[in-house]
Amino acid sequence: MAKTEYFELGTLSKPHGIKGALHVYLDVDDPEEYEGLDAVFLQIGNEMVPYFISDLQIRSNLNLISFEGIESLDAAKDLVGIKLFLPISMLPKLKDHQFYYHEIVGYQVIDVNLGKLGTVKEVYSTGAQDVLVMTYQSKEVLIPLLDEIIPKVDKKNQIINSVLPDGLLEVYLDDEN
Structure with a gap:
């Protein structure tokens, strides 16, 4: 294997x-x-x-x-x-609303306000919290895996619905950082 x-x-x-x-x-x-x-x-x-x-x-x-x-x-x-x-x-079977991190790699991230953002490349733990990694406008973006930010994962359609906090994407898009 x-x-x-x-x-x-x-x-x-x-x-x-x-x-x-x-x-x-x-x-x-x-x-x-x-x-x-x-x-x-x-x-x-x-x-x-x-x-x-x-x-x-x-x-x-x-x-x-x-x-x-x-x-x-x-x-x-x-x-x-x-x-x-x-x-x-x-792996133990999960309920419909639950998921394993390896399952969501490749899922499309769609924000309630911004629409399609990108595709999940990986998921990892920073120590303080778990984050999903995606590319948005050629920049790597980390999105915290919190219920308030990721309220729903649609496994059937491979979509992650997000409600990003104001300014989160801008932190990654600012060339000064």
Whole structure:
């Protein structure tokens, strides 16, 4: 499978103990949905490599994972910082008004006041908030993914309806910045 057929589940952050367990940061809304996993894919270089899980503990303040064949502190250290992935087919189903970020790449952004603006190139987190990235008048524009700014996503027609705050586009169009 190509990398585009996977979603990022989380990251291995540091070893735990001396028997190969690792702290795992799960970048998902509900980590408990993944408690019964048997395997994940780790991105090693450009390859997606399957790793079988021998133990996964989801806790409110700490998630621990152990893999078959990783049984020492040194072996665990080699995996620190590596991202975990699952096939997109394993994403939990969402309600009609909900969406995953990878789904809206390529959607047309239409503003209630300005009309067609551009196409979503990517979605990412700035740390403070999540934003969608599009090109408008040859400039890259970041639009916060907030309910007040993006009140509706029409999955059937691949349209993102927006209500941009006054001046948002001008910030990106001003050549002085």
